[in-house]
Amino acid sequence: MTSLDRLITLFSKLPGIGKKSATRIAYFILKSDAAVAKGLADAMIDLKQTIRPCRVCGNYSEQDICGVCSDRRRDQSVICVVEQPQDVAVLEASHEYNGLYHVLNGVLAPLDGVGPEQLNIAKLVSRVRNGEVAEIILATNPTVEGDTTALYIHTLFKESQVRVSRLALGLPVGGDLEYADKLTLARSLRGRTNF
Ligand SMILES: [Zn+2]
Secondary structure, three states: OOOHHHHHHHHHHOOOOOOHHHHHHHHHHOOOOOHHHHEEEEEHHHHHHHHHOOOOOOOOOOOOOOOOOOOOOOOOOOOEOOHHHHHHHHHHHHOOOEEEEEEOOOOEEHHOOOOOOHHOOOOHHHHHOOOOOOOOEEEEOOOOOHHHHHHHHHHOOOOOOOOEOOOOOOOOOOOHHHHHHHHHHHHHOOEEEEO
């Protein structure tokens, strides 16, 4: 395989990039200065070396503990549970939420071998047990897996004093949090319902 073919194959594996786009990008890099290729390669390596999961919530962070978790001005009594780190970015951009987050890193999918142990759930339980948490907002996506995961987490806190609510209102069924606009998110947050 030539180095060009290799790059095209690698790019085709990226989300949203088909063979055609992969080929176009690879030729673009080939035509560009060596500095462009080096800049891209360095940025990708830096990303993997400097960003890691926050020790508390699992969100991406350049520090051991992320900016949200270490900000005492944020409401420590609410934890919003999301599937992926990019969901945190979406909710932050809405400027409607001032609590904390917890990133599951996926959803329950027994057929694909993803059970509770594969997700960042045990840490959520200990956070709630040891913290001053009064409410958990389940903001998993309104998909079958997202709903199943929310239901599972809800059962874990059924006997506790913690209020468990679900953020799904207004979000299109099957739609990802990632693609929701700010207004929809704001409405979903304000209109969240008890589980
Ligand atoms: Zn954090």
